[in-house]
Amino acid sequence: MESSESIYLPRPAEIVEAVKLTQREKFFEVRLADGTALGHSPGQFVEVSIFGVGEAPISVSSSPTKKGNAFELCVRDAGSLTSVLHGLPKGASIGIRGPFGRGFPVDELKGHDLLFVAGGLGIVPLRSLINYAVDNRDAFGSLTLLYGSRTPADMLFTDEVERWKTVPGFKVETTVDLADASWDGHVGAITKLFGYAEIDPARTMAVTVGPPVMFRFVLKSLLAKGVYESRIYLSLERRMKCGVGKCGHCQVDDVYVCQKGPVFPYTRLRKLQEAL
């Protein structure tokens, strides 16, 4: 029964870029010390380690199509690990375990129109899929992103969002809950943006990531637009402490989110009573 490799041992990695994006979020480009690529698929996560502080699950934000072997994280200063991480400079060493979990079903998405619905930090994991689709533009039909933030200052990757608007066949709509003088776009809940989206239910796969309160309203809007239940994917946030299906923290009913998720088809989640 013995196996000498510990599944809890992180690999050394280096922060090669660190940029503050908003008041609360910081962007990190990370490279594994052995120079290898992370080897993730869009929607997977890693465990970030800072010895002496601890470990936390963080979504990978870059697409595997990104050039070079570095990958990207975007982290909110929200807990003990992330607050120390925010203070680390370029060149600092961190530990990485993973990638873990099941990401977006890239192969099933191919050939379809994609509707991305992101609320708040949900754009961070979704960005890995969006850039994957942009980099493999021919493999997909039309692309639509509906992206809602609390305020204009909370909006992440604003330059990239502008760039996506220039990609042929990519429609981008953004909204904020609370506007300020700098904002001349939509104001209100993300569901409002569905009025601006052209959705062909026969061709559309919908992928949504956001806070739990958002899911119910987004699901309702998706179903109202005629999107098939079997073509809706959601990514769940849970406390994925160990990432390897042991510690118990991320369970939804009998399902370890770190193993079977974080991305699930809606048809699966509607049978898990603790999920939504």
Place this chain on the structure above:
Amino acid sequence: MHLYAIKKSGLGAFVDSLISAYEVVGPAPKEFKNAYSKIGSFSELALGYNTTLLPPKKYLIPQREEIISYELGGGFTAKPIIDGTKRVIFGVHSCDLHGIWLLDDIFAEGSQDAHYLARRGNTFIVGIDCKEPCWEHSFCKSMGTLKPAGGYDLFLTDLGDVYGVQVGTKAGESLLEHGAFAPASYAMKDAFFEAWSRKLSEFPDRINFDTDRLPALLAEAYDDLIWDALEERCFDCGACTVVCPTCYCFDVLDEARLDMKSGVRYRKWDSCQLQGFAAVAGGGNFRGKRSDRLRHRLLRKGKYFKEKFGRFACVGCGRCGRACLVHIDVMQVFNQVGSKG
């Protein structure tokens, strides 16, 4: 079947020989109860014990287990900590053997947990038959754990002047050289089977329905008021999970040494009954209600593991019912859930 025997008068020499070769732990008196403890001689063992305070899981998943040591400076170097202690857990009852069997599955399934597997591989388990129901909270017979189904290296059954000894593994066979074991006589084998059939008839069936129905009954009870009713009593102290032979959830924490340049990462027992168990850094708590936490635990025990591994994650030992300050008793909850039909 192949059965060995050892005279009761010879058991002390066997255990003392094991002590000279390995760390030996077993049930020993502690205050007014019994607890698994490291023993220095056979005389410290209380083999007629009813049930220990904690199950023997503490030797396989210690309450605090250091899993990685690290050093900082120009990055970090980290090494796994794998326990290599050769240990004998002596005197394990059938219910706890079933508990260990489930832990084996959990830590070997999917991503293998080298820390657990190393401990398990270095551990000999000598089980012993309990002769009578240990207390009113236990319902092993109903949960199908009255007899061991494996998971032991040796298993002793009291046959009067001798113990009948079943050998479960090659490792168990290697332990035989430590004592005066001999093949059991036909009369001893008869006594062995008689002891088991007597046990089967004497132990009470305390679940009022066929437990094959338990997963379906719990599924039906998912939205029942029973969880809200239990919530009014539960203090979410987590005692039930501490004493449970199959509760294994853990948290992982770092501890720096005073030089702040080195330290350890360790895991410690956690409990799904504690308020913050499913809380995330952003402030969300995905099981913030006590009733939801109680339901989660009971469904893990009576439904989820049964569906996954074919066996219940409740072995019917009754420790949780006894440890509970407000007398929430799994046996009673199962019976309540079953009473609806």
